[in-house]
Amino acid sequence: MTRKTLTIDSPLIVSAAAFYQEAWQVEDATIAPRFVRHSTYPGYCGLVQLDEKGNIVGLVYGYISKQGQYYHDLLHSALQENGKSSWLEDCFEIVELAVSPTMRGKGIGTSLLTQVLAAVPNQTAILTTREKNTGAIRLYERNGWELLKDSFYPDDKAYRIYGKKLL
Template sequence: MRTRKLAGNYVLIQSAAAFYQEAWQVSFADIAPRFVRHSRYPGYQGLVKLDEKSHMVGLVYGYTSRPGQYYHDLLRPALQENGKSDWLDDCFELVELVVAPSVRGSGIGTALLNQLLTAAPNKTAVLTTRENNIRAIQFYERNGWELLKDSFYPNEKAYRIYGKKLI
């Protein structure tokens, strides 16, 4: 298996968006434009893992969280409630981590996550995951993420906010 960087590779970013749609069985028309838009954000880092046949089996990306960005502006008031808004002061926002269902549990997600976060120059990282996504919650906690807030509602579904100190 090999890892490729997404930054600056429009074709690979488009392929990553298609991989995301297939892995999650979603057909949102805005996925590819969102992936491309995010790739232009400051501090953007993105990686994909390809198998021996060059099929994508893993994807991870994020960027520096800044005021004015949609999710940053949702997270700040939620974290202020817990006195933890300082987590966003110099923060890498982990946006997506997806591993193909056929290879989950093989270490691909951990390897991609560690490689991505090692390259992030920020002091902290944050992410959100659905409150009922037990596998993801266990994965992040096993990888050293701490719960910053539960029962976060950016829409009608409950999420958890996790953070990790990088420096």
Template sequence: MFKVKQLDGSDFMFDEIAFLYNDIWNKEGTDFLGRLKRHSNYEGFRGFVAFNQEKEMIGYSYGYTSLEGQYYRDLLAKQLNPHELEAWLENCFEVVELAVHPSIRRSGLGQLLVGKLLEGVEHKTAILTTQEKNIPARTLYQNLEWVVVKESFIPSSVDATPYVIMGKSLVVSRK
């Protein structure tokens, strides 16, 4: 039903991912493409894209190792107490983006993309944010054993939309 492909240095499909981002979120004019290119150089970057049978991109996910000095990681750190900071942001993988085209939502693709993204990641935890009122996303993550770390996180002074910080404990495999 879906074909999922891991992004690698030779075949980043940044333009197509940015087009899908703008289509899904109605965010023409954002610098998502620039942000994606910048993030692709972060330590531990990994991403996946999904295609339908007609070879149209219908979803993507990406993330990277969450490190001090990264803009969003530092925003998250300011929201957490010392115990939460150590528990959630030490040795952490940050899920930055998950998007599924509205025509294919609730088909299992979001779950598949999150699973692929975290598969083989050797971090203690993973962390993400989503809009506080985005019940479908929160339900997806809760069904995948993510927990709420903090409610009502407002990451931007430009947009007062409250977000929720969610975390997931990961099993670190020892080879």
């Protein structure tokens, strides 16, 4: 398997958005433009994992979480409630992590997270996952992510907020 960097000028960015929709079984015309827009944010870092045929089987990306960004501000409000908003002071936000359903449980998610976090200079990292996504919860907790808040509602579904100290 091969790993490649995901950037705004990479032909893989549109393929990554299509893979994301397939992996999570969603159809949303805003995903590809969002992937491109996010790739211009400060501190952006993205990776894709390719199989031996060159097909994407995993992806991860994120950027520096900054005041004024939509999700940062939601996270800040939620974490302020329990005194943990300091996690966002020098923080890399994992925005998306997806692994092909047929490739889950093979270490791809762990490897992608490890590599992207090794490439960033921030003191902490933060991410969210749905409360019902038990596979992701196991992955994060097994890899040292700390539950910062459960029952976080950025929309109509319940999420958990996880943080990890990097330095």
